[in-house]
Amino acid sequence: MASDDTKQIKYRRKQFGKKPDIKEDASSKNTPTSPYKYGPMPKFSGQRIISRLVMIAGVLVYVWYFTKSTQEKVFAKHDTIYHGRGQHVECDPDYLKEIQHYTGCVPKKCGRFVTDRIVTDHEADVLLWLAKRGMSYAGSNGGASIMDLHSGALSYKDSFINFYKSIETTFVTPTDLKIYHIVRQNIQAAIADFFGININKLHLTHPTFFSRLTSKEATNIHDEYWHVHVDKHTYESFHYTSLLYLNDYGTDFQGGRFIFQDNLQSPKTNSSVEPRKGRVSMFTSGAENPHFVERVTEGERFAITISFTCDETKKISDPSLDDKK
Ligand SMILES: O=C(O)CCC(=O)C(=O)O
């Protein structure tokens, strides 16, 4: 009758088709040589298994981080005063193709620029008070309200009114309009300077508007200011966008940072601009500058979107009280 050892050897032989190298002398009867070519099967201790699992988990976390996470960079910090901070990005081909029709208006390079030196605190305050006064008459039911001095559009509940027609006494003074005009001119000059274009080829365009953003729930699509968008796609006539911030991130409101989404593929990379009273941010309006505004979590955020076009047929004039009578 075959011993247990012989039975095992026969089984292995059947399994691997190779005769195990065993000495069948009497002394080896009870202590057979290992039947495995490379020695005995390794035994994993509990500690080794745990360390392997930790390693695998680490690799998975690393892969997840680089595919799902977003790398955040601050382009303009609230507490830093920038004389000017610029960054060039490659122009989107569609943007470039379109703007090439406008001689003297083609940017030397596409990109973005932030400065705290062209709008004074006093100018920002005058415009902030104007925005607060205007919006006190109306305002959206949701988190985003706008006021357009050019068309008279003012958010009201879930829609808009024309405040030049609906509000008895105008809350806009000649001083407000003078400041608005000076600020618009200075921003236009800064855009021309940074992008190397002819200031006279650049024209104010529609819509140019004040915004008030809060943490209120959205009640319609106009309230959803936090979606990534390209200005050229949203507002066709835009070639250059500028934003003037009228109050402060971190004190007047929380959240509400402006975010350039630089890389839509993984890993996403974001560059943020933290609003500061009097800070102006300007950028080419093509798909090289997709962006969104982070949701405001507390307080009220005031800004003006001042837009420029190279297309003279799309130009609008500075607002004037005479036109509204
Ligand atoms: O208020 C901002 O910071 C950005 C607004 C914006 O993206 C827009 O008006 O298109």
Ligand SMILES: [Fe+2]
């Ligand atoms: Fe935008």
